[in-house]
Structure formats: C-alpha cells, structure tokens
Amino acid sequence: MSIITVSHLGKDYRQIRRIDGRFGAVRTLFTRQSMTRTAVDDISFSIEPGEAVGYIGPNGAGKSTTIKMLTGILVPTRGAVEVLGVEPHRHRRRNASRIGVVFGQRSQLWWDLPVIESFELHRHVYDIPPERYRAMRDRCTELLGLGDLLQSPVRQLSLGQRMRCELAMALLHQPEILFLDEPTIGLDIEAKDRIRDFLRTVNREQGTTIILTTHDLADIEEICPRIIVINRGGLIYDGAIQSLKAQLGSQRQVTIDFEDDPGPITISQATLLSDQGRRKTFAVERSVESTLAVLSSIASSHPVQDVSFAEPAIEDVIRTLYAGLGKAVPESDELDRWSRGRVVTQ
Amino acid sequence: MTPALFWHHVRLRLRERMEYRGAFLLGLLAQGIGYAAEIAVIWLLLHRFEAIAGWMWPEIALLYSLSVLTYAIGAAFTYSPMTELEQMVQRGTLETVLVKPTDPFWTLIGQRFNVGYLSHLLLAGTVMTWAIATAPIDWTPASVGLLVATVASGSMIQAAVLTLIGTWAFRFTRSWTLFAINGQASRFIRFPIGIFGIIPQILLTLVIPLAFATYYPAAILISEDGQLFPGWIGWLTPVVGPVFMWVAYRTWTRGIDRYQGAGG
Numbered sequence: 001m002s003i004i005t006v007s008h009l010g011k012d013y014r015q016i017r018r019i020d021g022r023f024g025a026v027r028t029l030f031t032r033q034s035m036t037r038t039a040v041d042d043i044s045f046s047i048e049p050g051e052a053v054g055y056i057g058p059n060g061a062g063k064s065t066t067i068k069m070l071t072g073i074l075v076p077t078r079g080a081v082e083v084l085g086v087e088p089h090r091h092r093r094r095n096a097s098r099i100g101v102v103f104g105q106r107s108q109l110w111w112d113l114p115v116i117e118s119f120e121l122h123r124h125v126y127d128i129p130p131e132r133y134r135a136m137r138d139r140c141t142e143l144l145g146l147g148d149l150l151q152s153p154v155r156q157l158s159l160g161q162r163m164r165c166e167l168a169m170a171l172l173h174q175p176e177i178l179f180l181d182e183p184t185i186g187l188d189i190e191a192k193d194r195i196r197d198f199l200r201t202v203n204r205e206q207g208t209t210i211i212l213t214t215h216d217l218a219d220i221e222e223i224c225p226r227i228i229v230i231n232r233g234g235l236i237y238d239g240a241i242q243s244l245k246a247q248l249g250s251q252r253q254v255t256i257d258f259e260d261d262p263g264p265i266t267i268s269q270a271t272l273l274s275d276q277g278r279r280k281t282f283a284v285e286r287s288v289e290s291t292l293a294v295l296s297s298i299a300s301s302h303p304v305q306d307v308s309f310a311e312p313a314i315e316d317v318i319r320t321l322y323a324g325l326g327k328a329v330p331e332s333d334e335l336d337r338w339s340r341g342r343v344v345t346q
Numbered sequence: 347m348t349p350a351l352f353w354h355h356v357r358l359r360l361r362e363r364m365e366y367r368g369a370f371l372l373g374l375l376a377q378g379i380g381y382a383a384e385i386a387v388i389w390l391l392l393h394r395f396e397a398i399a400g401w402m403w404p405e406i407a408l409l410y411s412l413s414v415l416t417y418a419i420g421a422a423f424t425y426s427p428m429t430e431l432e433q434m435v436q437r438g439t440l441e442t443v444l445v446k447p448t449d450p451f452w453t454l455i456g457q458r459f460n461v462g463y464l465s466h467l468l469l470a471g472t473v474m475t476w477a478i479a480t481a482p483i484d485w486t487p488a489s490v491g492l493l494v495a496t497v498a499s500g501s502m503i504q505a506a507v508l509t510l511i512g513t514w515a516f517r518f519t520r521s522w523t524l525f526a527i528n529g530q531a532s533r534f535i536r537f538p539i540g541i542f543g544i545i546p547q548i549l550l551t552l553v554i555p556l557a558f559a560t561y562y563p564a565a566i567l568i569s570e571d572g573q574l575f576p577g578w579i580g581w582l583t584p585v586v587g588p589v590f591m592w593v594a595y596r597t598w599t600r601g602i603d604r605y606q607g608a609g610g
Contacts, residue, residue, distance in 0.1 A: 073444045075607045089606060097447035108442045112362040121358060124351050125448055153365070 002046040003084060003177060003209055004070065010078035010233075011040040011065050039065040041233040042079070049176070052203045052210040054220035054241075057230040058322065063213040066230070067181055070211070071101055084176060097126060100175035100208075102166050104182035109154045115165045116150040119172060126173035133172060140168035143198050160191025167195065171202065178202070180212040184219055196222045217314040229321060237321060245317050253310040254291065255281045262302040270294045347452040355456025363461055370462070378465035381414060385473065399538040404480035405568050406537070411474035412560040413536045415497060418466030420504030426458040428512025429525055435515055435605065450602055451595060483567050492563055492583065499587025500559030504532075506587075506594035507554055513594075516601035535560045540573040547574045558586040 014034045040062040047053055057063050068074040069081055072088030072095045081088060088095040102108075109118040123133045141147065144164040154162060163183065170178060180199075184192045200223055202208045214220060220227055220241065227244065229237040237244060253273065261277040269290050270282035284294050295307065363370055388410065392403040401409070431454075434440040443450045443457075483489060511524045531554075539547050539561045550557040551574075562580035564570075571577055 068441065071445050073441050073606060092444065093447045093449075096445055099445075101445040103438075103442065106437075106439055106442050110358055110362060112365045113358060117358055117361075121354055124354055125446055 001049075003049045003051075004045075004047040004211075005082040006046065006066075006070075006079070007044045008079035009040060009043045009066070009069065009076055009081060010038065011062075011069060011074065012077045013037045013039055038233055040069070040230075043230065043233075043235045044079075045228055045235065045238050047209065047211065049209055050203070050207045051226060052199075052224045053212070054224035054227040055211060055213045055230070056215075056217070056220065056227060056318070059215075061230045062233040063230065064181055067179055067211070067213060071099060071179055072096065097173065098176050100170035100173070100178045102163075102170045102178070102180045102183050104163070104180070104185040107154070107162065107166065108169065109162065109165060111154050114151050114153055115146075115157075118154070118165075119150070119169055122169050122172050128173050132174070136172050136174060137168070140171055143201060144168055144194065158191075160187050160194070163187060163191065163195060164198075167198065171208070174206070175208065177209045177211065180210065180214075182214055183212060184214060184216050192216070192218070199223050217318060221314055229318070231322060241314070244321070245314070251283045252286050252291070253281055254284050254294065255279065255308045255310070256295075256298060256304055257306040259303040259305050265298065265302070267294055267297055347448045347456075351448070352452055352456045355453065356459040359457060359459045360461055373462050374465040377462065378469060381466065381469050385410065385469075399541045400570075401538045401568075402481075404477050405564070407473050408477040408481050408567070409538070409560050409564050410536045411470045411477055412496065412500060412564060413532065414466050415470035415474060416500030416559045417504045417532060418463040418470060419497070419501035420506075421508060422460050422463045423455050424505040424508040424512070425463075426460045427454040428508045428515075429522070430458060431512045432515035432522070440605070444602075444606070451598055481568055484569070489567055492566060492581070495584040496559070496563040499583050499585075500563075502587035502591040503555055503559045506591045507532075507556065509591075509594040509598050513598045513601040516605045532556060538570075544574055551575055551579075555586050555590055558583045 014036055043062075043066065055063055055066065065074065069076050070083055070088060072083075072092035075089045083095055084098050086095060109115060110121075119137060122128075123130075128136075141150065144167065146164060146168060149157060149161055149165060154165070157165065167183070178199075183199075184195055187195070196219060199210060199212075203210050203223070210223065212219065212224065225240060225242075227237065227239070227241050228235065254270070256279070258278050258280070264275075265272070265280065267282075270284045273281040273283050275281075282294065284291050291309075298304065385407075388406060389403065392398065392406060396402070398406060431440070434443075440450075443453050446453060478493070507528060508525075511528055514524055534542065534546060534550060535556045539550065539557055547557075550561075558580075562575075562577075563583045564580075565572070565577055566580040572579075
C-alpha cells in the first residue's frame with residue numbers, strides 16, 4: 001500500500017498581468033487579464049512507506065510546487081494526490097498532524113526565544129503525550145548533538161545549528177512522512193554531513209518516509225536510493241540512482257601526465273576534455289577493454305608518467321540527463337516558462 | 347485551537363518582545379505622546395467653542411476614549427498579523443503556518459499578538475474614567491451593561507476591519523495603503539457622527555460599522571437623539587461586533603482558500 005500516490009498531477013499559477021505605461025498601476029487593478037503559467041504538468045509516481053526519495057530538478061522545475069501540493073498548502077489544478085490515504089488539501093490539518101515539514105529557507109522556530117520554547121509549543125500544537133515527547137526530544141538531542149543549543153535563543157545559533165534544531169522539531173510528533181525542501185542549503189560540509197547522517201538514521205531505524213528536494217546531489221547520494229527528476233514541470237526520470245548512473249554515466253575520465261608535451265593527440269575511442277600541455281584529460285567508454293585500449297594506444301607512441309581515473313559524478317549524470325532531453329539549461333529556464341505561459345482573458 | 351493553546355502562543359510572543367525592553371518602552375512612549383497631543387488639541391478647540399454638534403467636552407472625551415480603547419484592544423490582536431500578511435505571502439512564510447494542524451487565523455493572531463498598545467490602553471482608560479465620572483450619564487444596570495458590551499463588541503469591530511483589510515493582501519499587493527486609509531478613517535468615529543454628511547454616516551453604520559464602537563452606544567448613554575439612523579440602534583452594538591468579526595473571519599478564511607488555489 002503506497003503512502004503517497006500522485007497521478008497526472010498538474011498545477012497552474014494564475015497571475016494578474018501588470019500593465020505598463022500611463023496609469024499602468026490603476027489599469028492593472030481593474031483589468032481582468034491574467035496569465036496562466038504551468039508549474040507542474042502531468043506528473044505521476046507513488047512512494048512506499050519507508051522509502052527515501054530525492055526530488056530534483058533545476059530552479060523553477062516545479063519541485064517546491066509539488067511539495068506544497070503534497071503537504072496540503074496548494075490545491076492541485078489537475079490530477080490527484082493522496083497522502084496517507086487522504087487528499088492533503090481537503091484534510092490539511094489532519095494531514096499536517098501526520099507529516100513533518102522542514103523548509104531550508106524558512107524557520108519555524110521562535111527567533112528571539114530559546115529553542116526549547118519552540119519545542120514545548122510544538123508539543124502542545126501536536127498534542128504529543130509528555131513521555132513520548134521527552135523520549136523523542138532526548139533522542140533527537142543525542143543524535144544531532146543539540147545539547148546546550150536548546151537553551152540558546154535561536155538568533156544566536158549558526159545556520160547549521162539552527163537547521164539541526166528545525167529538523168529535530170519537525171520529528172517531535174513522530175511524523176510518518178518527512179518533507180524537506182532544500183534542508184542543506186547554505187550549510188558547510190560538516191553541518192551537511194551531520195544532517196545527512198541523521199536523516200539516514202531516521203529513515204532506517206524509525207522507518208520514516210523521506211521526500212527531499214535539493215540542489216546538492218551529495219544529499220541524494222547519501223540519503224536517497226531513489227530519485228525523481230523533473231524539468232519544466234514534467235517528470236523526466238523516476239528510478240534508482242544506480243541505474244541512472246549506469247544508463248547515462250557510461251563514460252569515465254582518464255587524466256594522463258606525459259613526460260613531455262606530446263602535442264595534439266587524436267584517438268577514435270576517446271574525447272579530449274581538457275588539454276594543459278603535459279596533462280590531458282579524456283572521456284573514455286567505461287568498460288575495462290576500451291579504457292585499456294585507449295591507454296595502450298597512447299602509451300605506445302608517447303612516454304606516460306602517471307595516469308588517474310575519475311568515475312562520473314552524479315552532477316555529470318544529471319547534466320547529461322538534462323542535456324540529453326534537449327531541455328533548457330537552468331539559467332534560461334525562467335524565461336522559458338514565461339514564453340510557455342498562455343495569455344488568457346476572462 | 348483551544349484557548350490554552352492560543353494563550354501559549356501569546357505568552358511566547360510577549361516574552362519575545364521583552365527581549366528588547368528598551369525599544370518596547372520607547373515605542374510605548376512615542377505612541378503615548380502622539381495620542382496625548384491629540385487629546386490636547388481637541389480640548390483646546392472645545393475650550394474655545396464649548397461644544398461640537400451639541401456634545402460637550404466630557405461627552406467628546408467619552409467618544410474619544412471609546413474609540414482609542416476599542417482600537418487598542420482590537421489592534422493588539424489583529425494589527426500585526428494582518429499588516430505582515432502581505433510580506434508573509436510574498437516571502438512564503440505563510441506556508442509555515444499552513445503545515446501546522448491548527449487554524450491558521452488563530453495561529454497567526456497568537457504568534458503576532460501586539461503588546462505595543464499598552465500606552466493606548468492606559469491613556470484611553472484614564473480619559474474614560476474621567477469622562478464617565480463627569481458626563482451626565484444615568485447609571486442603570488442597562489447602561490453599565492451597554493458600556494461593558496461596547497468595549498468588547500467595539501474591539502471586535504476594530505479587529506474585524508483590520509482583518510478584512512489584511513484579506514486584501516491575498517489577492518492584491520499594497521495593502522498598506524488601505525491600512526493608512528483606515529488609520530485616517532477611524533478618526534471619524536472620535537466625533538459625533540452628526541457633523542458629517544449622509545454618506546459617511548451610511549458608510550460607518552452599514553458598510554464598516556465602526557460607529558457602533560463609539561457613537562451609537564455613547565449617544566444612548568448621554569441620551570442624545572438619533573441622526574440619520576434612529577438612536578435606538580445603539581442597542582444593537584453587542585450583536586454587531588460578534589457578527590462582523592465572524593464575517594471577517596470567514597472572508598479571511600476564504601482568502602486563504604483562494605491563496606491555496608491560486609498559489610499566491
């Protein structure tokens with residue numbers, strides 16, 4: 001039985017068209033012209049209890065919009081969403097008591113008060129029995145190393161410390177699903193590691209289902225065995241991260257240091273990626289045979305000093321995925337979505 | 347949301363404000379000076395002209411104190427959440443309220459309860475005490491009841507007006523202009539409604555029933571005749587507040603639904 005089912009989900013935003021020129025502001029107020037922009041279009045997937053799923057895509061792809069529909073903040077324009085057996089927007093409050101939500105960019109803690117005050121309020125808002133609250137609070141405190149932080153005003157915490165507290169709070173009522181919208185944004189490596197470790201533990205030991213959006217693909221690699229990739233509102237990949245790598249990350253990088261600059265080298269099975277004279281980097285088919293063939297053919301004509309290999313990074317895989325679909329690159333995406341919008345007058 | 351949970355929010359808000367005691371006290375002082383100056387101007391005017399539309403200084407003082415007192419109580423609840431709503435919609439912080447299993451209206455009001463109106467309360471309380479001691483009021487159980495009900499109901503009317511303005515933020519931006527207009531409009535109800543034309547009287551009675559927070563009940567207390575509307579409608583005051591507040595709450599909630607549908 002799936003914990004989340006999404007079928008043919010779509011969301012259009014309607015925006016009032018601003019009119020420029022003379023009396024533009026006044027005319028904008030009285031005009032009925034609006035513009036429809038499709039943020040999410042015909043997305044379907046389902047998630048089983050206990051899964052950890054990374055939801056990724058370039059800026060403006062529709063990630064946050066989907067999360068907002070799953071958490072009941074937004075009402076879908078088309079299609080259906082079911083979370084824990086109910087439609088989230090129709091039963092927003094019932095849904096809210098069974099899920100946890102962490103926004104990387106929006107704090108849910110009381111800024112000027114010690115963290116523990118926000119926790120205590122959370123206990124009352126979610127009506128958590130005292131023993132269960134204490135047990136969960138202590139466990140999160142231990143796993144996330146919160147300790148003295150709970151007594152500090154939130155404004156005195158570093159971003160990493162604050163995010164750890166946000167995470168702990170979202171889990172106090174033991175939600176069945178934890179939604180994380182860019183939980184590691186702006187954090188240093190140590191803070192990221194700590195949060196990733198914690199999320200892995202929560203997912204494995206408590207069986208909490210995790211859905212997370214991120215731009216840091218290391219989050220995904222360390223937490224989520226499955227990824228859903230969307231671009232321009234549509235789903236472009238749903239499956240194991242490993243098989244995506246196998247499908248698209250079929251090349252590896254070979255960097256060769258020559259004894260002397262050999263000049264230009266052309267080999268049919270390798271593509272030159274960078275040329276720094278004595279050091280050249282090639283992209284080569286991932287199989288052992290082709291790697292060896294390329295190496296021996298180069299070594300036979302030029303003396304080689306050192307060789308190193310690099311496996312495809314998840315970033316490269318995702319880049320290949322976006323590029324392979326002929327979709328827009330992230331930077332121009334904003335423009336694209338606008339040109340795609342239909343102007344309707346009502 | 348239970349009352350206990352609501353007060354838990356308010357308590358945290360108070361403690362948060364107390365973190366900046368200096369700024370808080372300065373704010374109180376500034377507000378207090380502003381209102382005291384206004385009272386002084388009215389007093390000076392009346393000193394010269396004796397009466398406005400037949401209302402003497404103690405009676406005007408009663409009107410004025412009712413206006414400030416109900417505004418202070420109503421605004422303590424709804425001013426901050428409603429003026430900040432536009433920004434919350436733009437920055438997406440409203441979403442943190444929508445993922446909680448509580449009523450968003452009461453959550454916001456509890457979270458943003460404003461204690462800065464303390465100086466209004468002190469000032470209005472002092473003026474009112476003097477006014478009801480001096481003005482020719484026939485104190486019966488009915489008139490005492492009406493005065494108490496007016497403070498409660500009038501506060502709801504004031505809170506409801508701010509709520510309705512806040513609802514505007516879901517749809518259009520620039521709600522601050524409306525708050526500014528309201529700030530000026532609410533000055534009307536500090537004076538006898540008879541000195542204004544017919545249109546302000548109709549607006550303040552039927553459209554935005556602010557006159558029920560001050561003029562109509564005060565007219566009954568000092569046995570003043572009706573103007574455009576008969577004098578007895580002041581007895582409707584205890585009903586007008588809760589009904590108008592309910593309408594405002596429903597409108598606001600529909601605004602939230604629209605926000606969820608349109609996505610801001």
